[in-house]
Amino acid sequence: MTLFSPPKGPLIYRQTLTTRLAHWLWVVCLFFLLLSGLQIFMARPDLYIGVQSGFAFNNSVLSIGAEPAAGGIAGVTTLFGHRFDTTGWLGAVEAYGELRPQTFPSWMIIPGFRDLATGRVVHFFFAWGLVFTLLFWLLASLVNRHIRRDLAPTRDDIRGLRRDIADHLRLRLPHQRNYNVLQKFSYLGVLFVALPLMIATGLTMSPAFNAIAPWTLDLFGGRQTARTIHFVVMLALVGFVVVHVAMIILAGPINEMRSMITGWYRTDRDEA
Amino acid sequence: MTDKTFIMSRRRFLTGAAVAASSLPLSGCFDDVASRDSDIRGVLAAANSLTYRVQRQLLDTGALAPEYSASEIRQPQRPNGTVEPQDDDYTSLAGENFRTYRLAVAGLVDSPLSLSLDEIRAMPVRTQITRHDCVEGWSCIAKWTGTPLAGILKAAKVKPAARFVVFTCFDTMENGFDGPVRYYESIDLADANHAQTILAYGLNDASLPVANGAPLRVRVERQLGYKMAKYISGIVLTDTLAAYGDGFGSYWADRGYDWFAGI
Numbered sequence: 001m002t003l004f005s006p007p008k009g010p011l012i013y014r015q016t017l018t019t020r021l022a023h024w025l026w027v028v029c030l031f032f033l034l035l036s037g038l039q040i041f042m043a044r045p046d047l048y049i050g051v052q053s054g055f056a057f058n059n060s061v062l063s064i065g066a067e068p069a070a071g072g073i074a075g076v077t078t079l080f081g082h083r084f085d086t087t088g089w090l091g092a093v094e095a096y097g098e099l100r101p102q103t104f105p106s107w108m109i110i111p112g113f114r115d116l117a118t119g120r121v122v123h124f125f126f127a128w129g130l131v132f133t134l135l136f137w138l139l140a141s142l143v144n145r146h147i148r149r150d151l152a153p154t155r156d157d158i159r160g161l162r163r164d165i166a167d168h169l170r171l172r173l174p175h176q177r178n179y180n181v182l183q184k185f186s187y188l189g190v191l192f193v194a195l196p197l198m199i200a201t202g203l204t205m206s207p208a209f210n211a212i213a214p215w216t217l218d219l220f221g222g223r224q225t226a227r228t229i230h231f232v233v234m235l236a237l238v239g240f241v242v243v244h245v246a247m248i249i250l251a252g253p254i255n256e257m258r259s260m261i262t263g264w265y266r267t268d269r270d271e272a
Numbered sequence: 273m274t275d276k277t278f279i280m281s282r283r284r285f286l287t288g289a290a291v292a293a294s295s296l297p298l299s300g301c302f303d304d305v306a307s308r309d310s311d312i313r314g315v316l317a318a319a320n321s322l323t324y325r326v327q328r329q330l331l332d333t334g335a336l337a338p339e340y341s342a343s344e345i346r347q348p349q350r351p352n353g354t355v356e357p358q359d360d361d362y363t364s365l366a367g368e369n370f371r372t373y374r375l376a377v378a379g380l381v382d383s384p385l386s387l388s389l390d391e392i393r394a395m396p397v398r399t400q401i402t403r404h405d406c407v408e409g410w411s412c413i414a415k416w417t418g419t420p421l422a423g424i425l426k427a428a429k430v431k432p433a434a435r436f437v438v439f440t441c442f443d444t445m446e447n448g449f450d451g452p453v454r455y456y457e458s459i460d461l462a463d464a465n466h467a468q469t470i471l472a473y474g475l476n477d478a479s480l481p482v483a484n485g486a487p488l489r490v491r492v493e494r495q496l497g498y499k500m501a502k503y504i505s506g507i508v509l510t511d512t513l514a515a516y517g518d519g520f521g522s523y524w525a526d527r528g529y530d531w532f533a534g535i
Contacts, residue, residue, distance in 0.1 A: 035302075044409030051340070052403060053410035056347030111303040116407065117528030118306040118313070124535065125319035207405050208327045208494045208534030211335040223403065223411050 006252060007175040007266045014177060014265035016144055022137035023260055029133060030237065032126040035110040037234060038103075039119030045091075045103040047231055051222035061228060066092045066101035073099055127202060134195055150179060151188055157181035173251045175268045190240055194233050201230040308528060317530070324532040328462065331534075337468055337493035340401045340413050349414035349475055351483035352406055354455065357443035357503055365442075370487040375471075379438070379508035382429035389473065389487055395419040398470050406497040407524075407533065416491050417474030422465040424507070430461075434509040437464040438516055439490055439501040445523055457501040457522045458513055458531075459492055468493040471504070496533035498524045 015023075045064040048054060063078040064086070075091025077084045088094065093105045095113075106112040110122055141147045157164075157180075164181045167173070174180070179187070203209045204216040204226035220226040248256045259265035305313050357363070365373050370389055377385040399417045406412075421437070441455040463469055471488045473480050480486045485502025492499045499522070513519060518526040525531040 040409070043407070046410075048410075051344060051411065052346070052413050054347070055350050055412070111306040113303070113306075115306050115528075117524075117530075120407075120530065121313060121316050121320070121528070122302075122305060124323060124530075125316040128319050128322060203535075205405075206327075206535035207337060207403075207496060208331060211337045211494045212327075212330045214338045217338060223405065227409065 007255065007268045009175070009267040009269040011264045011266050012177055013263050014259045015263045016140075016146065017263070018137065018140035018144065019146060020260055020263060022133055022140070025129065025133040029126045029130040030241070032110065032122055033130065034234065034238065035108065036119045036122035036126070039109040039111070039114075040116060040123055041231070042103040042109065042114060042119075043116045047228040048224040049221070049228060050224050051217075053224055059224070062231075064091045064103050073101055127199075130195065131199060134191070134199075137191075151184055151191075153181055153184050153188075157184065171250055173247070175251070175255065175266065177265075177267060186240060186243075190237070194237055194240070197233050198230060198237070201226040201233070205230070306528075320530040320532060323530075323535055327532075327534045331462070331494065334466060335494075337402055340403065342401065342415070344413045345401065345415055345476060347412065349404065349484055350406075350410070350412045351481075352408075352497060354443040354445070354502065355483040357482075359442050359444050359452075359454075361505075362442035362503060366482060366486070373487050375488060375504065376506040377424060377428045377509075378506065379510050380431040380434035381425075381509050382431060383427070385424070385428050387424070392419055392424075392471065392488070393473065396423055398468075399474075400468055400470070400491070400493070402468070402491070402493050404497055404500075407529065415474075415476050416470065416472045417477075418470035418472035418488075418491065420467065421469045421471055421490065422467070424471065425464060425509075428509070430509050433511045434461065435511045436460055436509070436513055436521070438508040438510055438513070439504050440506045440508065441501050442503040442505050453517070453523070455501060455503070455523045456516055457490070457499055458510075458516070459490075459495075459499060463492050463494065466492075466494070494534060498522070498529065499533050 044053075046053070046060050047062040048059045049061055050059045054060060060078070061080055065076055065078075066073045067076050068074075069087075073087075073092045074085060075087040075089065075093065077086040077090050086092075087099070089105070091101070091103060092099050093102050094100075095102060095106055102114065109119070111118055141151075161181050167180075168182055200216060201220055203213075204220050205223055210217055210223070217223060217226070220229055255266050304310050305316065307313065373389055375385070375387045375392065377387070396419055397417065398420050399415060401413065401415045404412045404414060425437070436458045437460075438458045439456060441457075443455050444452040445455055446453050459469075468491065470491050472485075472491050473488055475481065475484050480489065485504075488504045489502040490500050490504060513521040513531075517523060520526045521531040522529075
């Protein structure tokens with residue numbers, strides 16, 4: 001029942017077609033949204049708090065840039081007024097065999113060179129893709145009761161929360177039909193908090209949408225704060241994906257991948 | 273290409289979405305999408321037509337962009353793009369403080385106009401404190417004073433066939449094969465007749481500085497900064513954008529940026 005003993009119980013049908021389809025559409029959308037989003041950010045690699053960007057005053061919380069340094073340039077990242085040397089990673093990166101002033105390394109952006117126009121085209125295409133997929137999943141999961149049956153935490157879940165955290169810390173990952181409570185919380189957090197926040201803060205950056213729904217500006221504390229939240233939630237989503245993939249690998253990548261491709265999942269013997 | 277670029281069916285969008293999603297990751301090299309000739313880019317760019325159509329549906333009511341209080345003006349309006357045109361016709365006009373400047377309104381109109389700055393200043397005045405959003409990502413709040421474009425269009429008696437307002441500009445951006453390429457922009461009539469769309473000649477209670485587009489720049493408050501052409505030399509009403517630049521409707525649209533910049 002643990003990480004090091006592969007499940008020997010029966011195969012069960014765990015993921016419906018709609019869940020699997022939505023999952024892989026999200027993978028594609030989020031991949032392109034991330035890399036094109038970083039491209040867009042490079043056009044103004046600064047984050048501010050407030051309505052506008054301070055040029056005659058300072059309301060910046062993050063700033064990535066390049067500065068002249070001995071024998072070339074250095075990448076400098078300023079976070080809440082603290083300066084960090086990030087040469088090679090942020091601000092000044094290796095490209096075409098030399099250190100160049102560029103916010104992110106080329107492998108982190110689409111296209112792999114500075115091109116705001118194309119980054120925007122890619123970003124907005126997959127933004128629509130994300131919205132359509134989320135709506136499709138929401139509708140299907142209400143109809144087939146995926147949300148209520150699989151995602152909503154039960155009273156027992158809440159009672160067992162402490163034990164589930166301890167199990168995760170010991171990397172004891174049982175293979176069961178039902179998600180464990182930490183899984184439920186993280187999936188609910190992504191689907192009902194992070195992704196809607198991304199869409200809402202993204203729309204709040206749109207001057208046309210501001211005319212349609214000016215209250216979103218008040219909700220997020222101004223356009224530049226919305227842009228900062230968009231960036232921070234992006235970091236949270238990247239963190240989720242890192243943990244998510246790590247858990248797949250720890251829990252048995254073949255069984256976990258099979259369940260998200262074919263729907264069939266092998267459970268531990270003692271549950272059957 | 274013409275304005276037909278912006279018209280596409282939902283089914284074509286969805287089909288394209290599937291094609292793009294399946295072929296892009298396989299190509300292994302996403303840089304192809306940067307090319308204007310790439311088929312994939314054409315599909316991806318269609319999402320902007322969807323954005324345009326959806327936002328036009330939602331903006332049908334003429335909803336106003338947010339306006340701010342005077343206390344939000346905390347810095348000079350940040351100039352961007354051209355800040356000092358070197359073109360001879362412009363520098364000679366600027367040298368005499370635009371005394372002989374005339375704004376030509378032509379194309380699909382019944383009464384073409386030629387207006388001096390004094391005549392434009394004598395027209396109805398609108399002042400608004402708005403947020404300027406640059407496509408790069410920054411925002412800046414300033415107070416703009418000018419005359420609503422709708423009034424000028426009304427005086428020129430726009431023909432029913434007209435669909436776009438094209439702004440021609442003084443500033444040369446680059447030298448192309450056919451000579452200098454000057455900035456130009458275009459908006460649809462919904463934006464042109466919007467209450468906040470003004471030909472601005474004043475900024476933060478002073479006359480519009482050269483760096484910000486003197487003598488006239490357009491404010492299109494529900495779109496990004498590059499739509500708000502500076503150094504306007506003339507206005508043309510047209511039913512097609514094919515005759516201008518590469519036919520995408522603006523200097524930056526010709527260079528891969530979306531023609532509709534509401535997002």
